[in-house]
Amino acid sequence: MPRRYHVVVIPGDGIGPEVVAAARRVIEPLGFFELEELEAGLAYYKRTGRPYPDDFLDRLRAADAVLKGPLATPVGPGGYRSINVFIRQSLDLYANLRPCRGYPGVSPRVFNMVIVRENTEGLYTGIEGSFRDQAVALKIVTRRGSERIARFALDYASRKGYRRITAVHKANILKLSDGLFLEAFRELAREYPGIEADDMIVDAAAYNMARTPERFQVIVTLNLYGDILSDLAAGLAGSLGLCGSGQIGERYAVFEPVHGAGFDIAGKGVANPVAAIHAARLMMEHLAERHGDRRLAEAAEKLDQAVEKTLVEDRVLTPDLGGTAKTMDVAENVARRLGEML
Numbered sequence: 001m002p003r004r005y006h007v008v009v010i011p012g013d014g015i016g017p018e019v020v021a022a023a024r025r026v027i028e029p030l031g032f033f034e035l036e037e038l039e040a041g042l043a044y045y046k047r048t049g050r051p052y053p054d055d056f057l058d059r060l061r062a063a064d065a066v067l068k069g070p071l072a073t074p075v076g077p078g079g080y081r082s083i084n085v086f087i088r089q090s091l092d093l094y095a096n097l098r099p100c101r102g103y104p105g106v107s108p109r110v111f112n113m114v115i116v117r118e119n120t121e122g123l124y125t126g127i128e129g130s131f132r133d134q135a136v137a138l139k140i141v142t143r144r145g146s147e148r149i150a151r152f153a154l155d156y157a158s159r160k161g162y163r164r165i166t167a168v169h170k171a172n173i174l175k176l177s178d179g180l181f182l183e184a185f186r187e188l189a190r191e192y193p194g195i196e197a198d199d200m201i202v203d204a205a206a207y208n209m210a211r212t213p214e215r216f217q218v219i220v221t222l223n224l225y226g227d228i229l230s231d232l233a234a235g236l237a238g239s240l241g242l243c244g245s246g247q248i249g250e251r252y253a254v255f256e257p258v259h260g261a262g263f264d265i266a267g268k269g270v271a272n273p274v275a276a277i278h279a280a281r282l283m284m285e286h287l288a289e290r291h292g293d294r295r296l297a298e299a300a301e302k303l304d305q306a307v308e309k310t311l312v313e314d315r316v317l318t319p320d321l322g323g324t325a326k327t328m329d330v331a332e333n334v335a336r337r338l339g340e341m342l
Helices: 016-030 042-048 056-061 081-090 143-160 178-189 202-211 222-235 274-291 296-314 327-341
Strands: 005-010 031-037 065-068 095-101 111-118 127-131 136-137 162-170 198-202 218-221 243-249 253-257
Touching: 005 016, 016 031, 016 065, 016 274, 016 296, 016 327, 042 222, 056 081, 065 095, 065 274, 081 253, 095 143, 095 222, 111 143, 111 202, 111 222, 143 162, 143 218, 162 202, 162 222, 162 296, 198 202, 202 218, 202 222, 202 296, 218 222, 253 274, 274 296, 274 327, 296 327
Parallel strands: 005 031, 005 065, 065 253, 111 218, 162 198, 162 218
Antiparallel strands: 095 111, 095 243, 127 136, 243 253
């Protein structure tokens, strides 16, 4: 019998319940997981007046991992603060791992890129103020935060066999904050002689990603830049629906698709579930590495192959990729392909 992992599942808002259900359809038959569903988000807030239950963090901390859909945040003053930021800061999920790849015959560009985004500092600390007609947001960059995200990215690159890592910054203008991040990266990169380490100003990085995304392997960057560049990578791949992500700390980890709630297509059954399925795969890889679970690692590798076969060979594509498949059509095909390989 395989080891079973306790996973909290948060369906989320908009298309979240649909794509998370698709991911569950793929991973539940594997027998590795005991899934506990937990409500949170805008729909829960409208029904209860609270964005999440009182025991929300306790239940997340009790799990081996969390698999979630997008959680919507009201725009502007009022409502509630981002639950996503609350989770990251409360659980100290300092590393946001965002792999994204382009598939032959499906994506506009073919590449394999990983963006590692610092997840708890920068401009997303949520420290803001206003005075008369001025608004101020505080950007915080620490040596500890810079060193641990650089170390995470370098270790990841080394472990996964990547040979190049690029630190993206704006240290030519933000000489102290981004300069501290860049300094920490350069110092640590010397400890990894087998990896070519360079750096690039963020606007130049965006330009080069748009022109030649295949030149990048692993990017490590600060919070805001990583948020923007990962959406650019998804656009180059052809859809936000292709890229999953992991938010990882020393003790806890949360996995989710990179896309938002997609309220305009919610309930229509046409949302691309590949990002959610990849999020589940990243969760499997993380748990396998943390617990030395070879069978789970093998299943995660086969799942990646099953997704590729579904898209490239079987051409089961949702409308965002030019196809006519429904959300669960993709999930069923991935599950079938995975079953054939296990």
